[in-house]
Amino acid sequence: MFGLFKTWKQLNERGIMGINRRNADYVLKYNKRNLYPYVDDKILTKQRAIECGIHVPEMYGIISTEKEISNLEKIVSQHKDFVIKPAQGAGGDGIIVIADRFEGRYKTVSGKIVSHDELEYQLSNILTGLYSLGGARDRALIEYRVSPDPIFKSISYEGVPDIRIIVLMGYPVMAMLRLPTRQSNGKANLHQGAIGVGVDLKTGLTLKGTWLNNIITKHPDTANDVAGVQLPDWQGFINLAASCYELCGLGYIGVDMVLDQEKGPLILEINARPGLNIQIANDTGLTLRTHAVERHLAELKKNDVKESVEERVKFSQEHFAASLPTTV
Known part of the structure; x- marks a missing residue:
């Protein structure tokens, strides 16, 4: 003792x-x-930072409902790499980092190949609050992938x-x-x-x-x-x-x-x-x-x-x- x-x-x-x-x-x-x-909400943080003239990774789009998941292809059409995040996520859970495209699919930063359907499934999980603080319904943001x-x-x-x-x-x-x-x-x-x-x-x-x-x-x-x-x-x-x-x-x-x-x-x-x-x-x-x-x-x-x-x-x-x- x-x-x-x-x-x-x-x-x-x-x-x-x-x-x-x-x-x-x-x-x-x-x-x-x-x-x-x-x-607690990364989207609100980003919007507030932009208003204050503080630099943040560019936001490509926001998905708030199941119906909007179909907008993903349009949101990322001009980007070969991007990041998908839960707005109210914590500890890095639920984040997918896409580094490149491959034969109509996507390649993550670790080299794993994922389909468009898999990304949509991940977005659906984010919206249900699977990764959010307290398990509340959430939004997903798609943003610029930082190049270190x-x-x-x-x-x-x-x-x-x-x-x-x-x-x-x-x-x-x-x-x-x-x-x-x-x-x-x-x-x-x-x-x-x-x-x-x-x-x-x-x-x-x-x-x-x-x-x-x-x-x-x-x-x-x-x-x-x-x-x-x-x-x-x-x-x-x-x-x-x-x-x-x-x-x-x-x-x-x-x-x-x-x-x-x-x-x-x-x-x-x-x-x-x-x-x-x-x-x-x-x-x-x-x-x-x-x-x-x-x-x-x-x-x-x-x-x-x-x-x-x-x-x-x-x-x-x-x-x-x-x-x-x-x-x-």
Whole structure:
């Protein structure tokens, strides 16, 4: 029993955030329930982002009813590659990524050949709510397939790597690069076997990696080092993440972004309940950083001061650089 308490005490001293603390002290405190639809529904998120001038993957079409499923062929007729997503899906479930056409059929990013009927069947499953939060009826969106920047070729297996940045009240507090693997079927989802790699908020340089909750140094499929990679346009990414506070109004979020080789940084989605594995990848606790932001916010409030996106990013980069110790 004492050993368990000692372990808990050590985790607490390092500022490791657990699910209960995340939910009680951050999700419930900073995220107003009436604003959840703006992040839980990818279509609403995309439409709101476009209105705010924030770059997102182009939307080719929306399918809302069984009758509209027949519109799929027309929607994708001008595109050899595209992505089908449930609007209210979570964890990457229900997503189909089409990379090419083959003899009247479609080829997924993993090389599997699927028919048009199979895609329509998948759309039907999406509409019934098979992949949605809470099982409610859903909509499907068909959108541009991101072409990852070549820099990721040596440390990613198929699919598209993405970047998750946790943001508290507009202040970036921690970042992670998620790399697809063979086990994750080319998806950048940690629960399905993708790799999480910590990222230095100040420089955009990758740190340690975590795979299946274990610390790793090399990608299991490419055998290349996952640390020491400089992410291009890092300032663009971190500014984009910070600006999502104004976009959705939620105070505690995880912003998922990708780097397209032609279009640059793009927002994929915003998560109101971001996972906690990012702490393993960064070898530090979220609470150390969130407490620092909350102290800073209290000081600003006392002086009746509000900071811009650029000022918030500057604070985060000055206080949460990988080489700097952070205290509660």
